[in-house]
Amino acid sequence: MVTFQILPYLLEGTWRALQIFILTLVFSIPLGIVIARLRQSTVRIIQLPVRFYLLIMRGTPLILQLIFFMYFPPFVLGIPIGRFTAVILAFSLNYAAYFAEIFRGGLESIPRGQFEAGHVLGFSSGQTFTRIILPQVIKRILPPSASEAMTLIKDTALAQIIGVAELFRAAQNSTSRLVSIEPIIAAGVIYLILNSLVALVFSRFEKKLSYYRH
Amino acid sequence: MNKRIFLTLISLILVLAVLTTGCAKAASGDQSLKKVQDAKTLVLGLDDAFPPMGYRNESNDIVGFDVDVAKEVAKRMGVELKLQPIDWSQKFNELNAGTIDCIWNGYTITEERLQETNVTSAYMKNRQIVIVLADSPVQSLADLAGKKLALQAESSAAEALESKPDFKASLGEVIELKDNVTALLDLKASGSDALLVDEIVAGYYIAREGKQYRILDEALAEEEYGVGFRKADQALRDEVQKQLEAMAKDGTLAKISTEWFSKDITTIGK
Numbered sequence: 343m344v345t346f347q348i349l350p351y352l353l354e355g356t357w358r359a360l361q362i363f364i365l366t367l368v369f370s371i372p373l374g375i376v377i378a379r380l381r382q383s384t385v386r387i388i389q390l391p392v393r394f395y396l397l398i399m400r401g402t403p404l405i406l407q408l409i410f411f412m413y414f415p416p417f418v419l420g421i422p423i424g425r426f427t428a429v430i431l432a433f434s435l436n437y438a439a440y441f442a443e444i445f446r447g448g449l450e451s452i453p454r455g456q457f458e459a460g461h462v463l464g465f466s467s468g469q470t471f472t473r474i475i476l477p478q479v480i481k482r483i484l485p486p487s488a489s490e491a492m493t494l495i496k497d498t499a500l501a502q503i504i505g506v507a508e509l510f511r512a513a514q515n516s517t518s519r520l521v522s523i524e525p526i527i528a529a530g531v532i533y534l535i536l537n538s539l540v541a542l543v544f545s546r547f548e549k550k551l552s553y554y555r556h
Numbered sequence: 557m558n559k560r561i562f563l564t565l566i567s568l569i570l571v572l573a574v575l576t577t578g579c580a581k582a583a584s585g586d587q588s589l590k591k592v593q594d595a596k597t598l599v600l601g602l603d604d605a606f607p608p609m610g611y612r613n614e615s616n617d618i619v620g621f622d623v624d625v626a627k628e629v630a631k632r633m634g635v636e637l638k639l640q641p642i643d644w645s646q647k648f649n650e651l652n653a654g655t656i657d658c659i660w661n662g663y664t665i666t667e668e669r670l671q672e673t674n675v676t677s678a679y680m681k682n683r684q685i686v687i688v689l690a691d692s693p694v695q696s697l698a699d700l701a702g703k704k705l706a707l708q709a710e711s712s713a714a715e716a717l718e719s720k721p722d723f724k725a726s727l728g729e730v731i732e733l734k735d736n737v738t739a740l741l742d743l744k745a746s747g748s749d750a751l752l753v754d755e756i757v758a759g760y761y762i763a764r765e766g767k768q769y770r771i772l773d774e775a776l777a778e779e780e781y782g783v784g785f786r787k788a789d790q791a792l793r794d795e796v797q798k799q800l801e802a803m804a805k806d807g808t809l810a811k812i813s814t815e816w817f818s819k820d821i822t823t824i825g826k
Binding site for chain 1: 653655740
């Protein structure tokens with residue numbers, strides 16, 4: 343079993359993957375909320391650029407975006423950008439686009455009548471949103487968000503294209519040295535463990551919010 | 557109207573700023589060596605899955621023949637060597653973006669690469685050889701007609717194949733894989749019939765894996781390894797070249813070669 347021998351190396355890669363995962367969520371979720379709201383705007387000068395952004399981010403491969411953010415700024419503008427910064431930038435902008443559409447779907451699933459009802463009951467529009475609409479939206483967007491988070495865990499493997507040594511790269515390097523696919527299988531098990539945890543956290547969260555169901 | 561004038565002014569200033577920085581860069585000449593000396597670091601870009609030139613050992617350190625030579629060169633230049641693992645397919649992007657100073661990792665000198673980069677003179681000879689499974693019926697390059705040949709994408713093996721259009725046309729399929737070991741595993745799993753690879757790299761794997769593989773007597777191309785720099789970085793390239801020649805002269809290069817290949821197979825200064 344070479345797995346135990348290479349485990350510290352794989353864990354180092356796992357930590358890198360987790361850093362990408364956490365930082366991407368931290369940046370892309372708030373950004374996604376803002377973008378979802380802007381996308382709902384009826385002002386064309388706001389809505390059109392946002393739609394263009396969503397098209398670019400969802401319409402081109404993430405691996406291409408990684409290469410773009412890493413090599414385009416230094417080559418054209420002469421400003422070097424760190425490897426890890428480029429990874430976080432590309433991942434955050436990409437995932438914000440997907441989260442934005444999930445959030446928008448959630449927001450638009452709430453009947454307009456509820457806003458009016460809130461108004462009639464004497465809530466301000468801010469109160470209506472935070473107290474009545476938002477709790478329902480969160481419940482509805484949890485399942486697709488969980489899928490998105492699980493995809494993100496797996497997508498961290500793409501960071502190696504610009505030289506960030508995450509888990510999959512670590513496994514491939516061990517494979518190169520040992521000429522064995524065991525490290526790849528070990529990495530697969532680690533990805534699976536991470537995603538089991540992500541799934542668990544989301545299902546706990548869902549259960550906690552299902553207070554009206556018995 | 558006022559707004560329009562304001563915008564025009566802003567864009568003019570921006571254009572000027574871009575132009576002047578461009579000029580400033582062009583006027584200052586070749587600062588490549590000075591830049592490395594000032595930073596006290598030489599950033600070496602490598603594929604850290606390329607044994608025996610540069611790869612990770614058991615304790616996760618990057619080791620290899622090229623790494624040892626580069627360390628000695630950096631020491632003699634009085635700078636620190638920083639090993640930057642990169643994706644091999646991105647090597648020119650890395651160089652042009654300034655994220656690495658040189659490509660030094662079994663970098664085969666080819667026509668195309670001489671146009672893209674400023675390369676030192678060759679320090680080692682290499683051949684592109686074909687590996688098959690020991691029990692394969694394939695004995696010569698001609699036997700590969702209609703068969704599947706695997707190789708590392710963006711490698712000199714790919715270029716060597718391009719330079720032999722007749723041979724390439726005779727093949728059934730060319731399978732481009734991410735790195736050499738994936739290609740080797742592909743061969744082992746019979747996903748392909750043969751693997752085109754650097755002789756130096758193949759030596760490491762065959763030494764490890766033993767009798768499972770056989771090397772065809774016919775080689776595809778003779779080639780040489782060099783160190784690649786940005787096209788404009790003449791001063792830095794010359795300094796590294798000078799250090800390599802000095803190391804060849806005082807026997808250091810032969811010593812490192814013997815450590816890795818049990819004989820001196822370097823060619824610089826010979």
